[in-house]
Every structure is written in structure tokens, then in C-alpha cells.
Amino acid sequence: MAVGDKMVDDCSSSAAPELHVLAVDDSLVDRKVIERLLKISCCKVTAVESGSRALQYLGLDGDKSNSVGFDALKVNLIVTDYSMPGMTGFELLKKIKESSKLKEIPVVVMSSENILTRIDRCLEEGAEDFLLKPVKLADVKRLTDFVLKGGVSKNDGACMNRKRKLLDDSSSSSADSVSLSSSSPLSSDSESSPRHSSTPHLISKRPRLSSS
């Protein structure tokens, strides 16, 4: 049943350039879903199943012949699962941030587990954001908006403390999404006044306090 009448932007009418997103996830089901989420958000998607395949694609596997290919297929955003066999999402994140060629590309980590130390580690290592699975359309829209606005990695200490505080704030609420104030780390304008829109919480899924 197509419930898609309230569909999001018609991609062809969008004036924005098409973002190229590299999605990394070992789960076939999750790859299919994230791919669809991104395509609906008007992105070009390349989905791979592992960190090593991702590095290969990005031309970071030491094979010089890939470097030309990479320039032609510029990646604007990398979204990676955390728990993967072989190279974890965290290890992939590290390698990307250690690369002079790739470190400017925003990397977002996804995980089904809401572990504060894990989130902190990823943010400290330079991840732009940390999404709790299952990922929602609102999460993806927020990411793409951020990248389209020219969002650049700015993970300084203050930024991280804000993200952490938001996580703590939301843990006291039983709602899945909480409206954000201006302290969204993904806001490219750090001076903006508090937003009272329905901008979803940065780390949007909290464990439900009561099961339904």
C-alpha cells in the first residue's frame, strides 16, 4: 500500500546539487533501507558491505590506480554502521580522519546500541553525528541538510560537550524525538537563535521508558 502521498521533495525539482553518499553496513537489510532513505532524500548512493570495501572505493587502499577514479566520484558524506566484522565503523572513521585526502568528508556513525562511551569515542575521533538504529527519514534529512549547507567537520571540545548534554537531556524524556534548541552541533550557524521547529533531536532514538 503506497502511503507515500506525503512524499518528500521531488528530487528533480530540487535546485540543490545531488549529494553522493557512501553507505557502509554489513547488513543486507540495513543497506537496502539506508539506500532508500538516501535516495528519497535526493542523494546518489553507493552502498558497500564493509570498511575495507569502503576504503577501496575511496581510493585509500594503497592502490594508486584508484586515485583518479575517486576524484570523479567525489563522496560528500559517509554513513557507516559501527558493529561490523573485520573493520568496525570506528576503525573506518579513524582511517578516514587520518587521511589528508579524505578527512574533510563528514562521517556519521550508526549503531543499534545507545552506549555513551561509544558515542563519545566516535565524536572525539571526528564523527559528525551518531545515529541510533533503526535510522529514520528525519535523521537522514537532517544529515543531508547539514552537508548541503556546506557543513564542515567542527568537532571541537565545546561542540562535543553540547552533543553529550543533548543526549543526557533526552534521556529524561520518554519521547523518541525532542525539539532542539540552537545548540545543534550540526547547525552550520552557531549563532542562530533557538529553533522551535520540529528539528529532531540530534541523537533521536532513546530507549523507551515504558514498553507499549
Place this chain on the structure above:
Amino acid sequence: MDRNQMNRQLANMRKALFDQGYLDEQFVQLEELQDDANPNFVEEVVTLFYRDSARLIQTMDQTLERNPLDFAKLDNNMHQFTGSCSSIGAKKVKHECSQFREYCRQRNGEGCRRTFQQMKKEYAILKKKLEVYFQYVRQVALLK
């Protein structure tokens, strides 16, 4: 049955799946990703889920037969499987998965085995219910 009746019946079927706790909000999220160009997206994801998880379930079945039980491996596999269940909104199945992981943590082999059987039951029930549901969805779509 006329189109209105079929639509109502379909809506009721869908509502029941949620009311009876088989599906959660994530299923709705998937439905919102459907459009005229991708009208069967949810069914495709569910089909993929069942095909892909069959292997994992078989692996866990085999691991559960060993003695002593490799709880770390079982927990790891179940973590993977739980992720997929979560992605399609399989609420009851996911609940059994959580129970299973809890038993793993407690190193309770009997609990693991019992819960695993229960999980497989829920997994099969959901599969059947969704098959019937999607079949009806397609029938209704033909009327439009």
C-alpha cells in the same frame, strides 16, 4: 467485495498487526518510503529480511546444539539478527531476541534454548501474517 470494503479490510488487517504487537513504528517508517515508483518497498525489505536471516538462524541453531555453549558467539549472532528485526519493525520477534541475549549474559543455556524456540515461532507467525497482508495489498492495488 467492492473496493471500499477491501480497503477497509486492508486497513483493519494492518491495524491488527500493530495492535497485537507484531509490528512497531519502524514498519511505518518503511511504509513512508514507498511511492508510485517503489510501491512494494516494504514487501521487498521483509522478503529480504526473511531470506537473509534464515542462514543466521540456522547458524544459531547449530551453535545451540554444542556443548558447552559458546555464549559470546550466540550473543554476537543474536545482536546481528536483532538489528535486522529492528529494521523491519518486527516487535515480538525482537522481544524474544532481547530475552535471548539476556540469557546469554546470564550464561543460562536452558533459557537460551527455550527462548530461541519461542523466537522461531514468532518469526514464523510474523512471516505468515505478512505474506497474507502483502498479498491483500497487491490485490487491492489491482483495483485502483
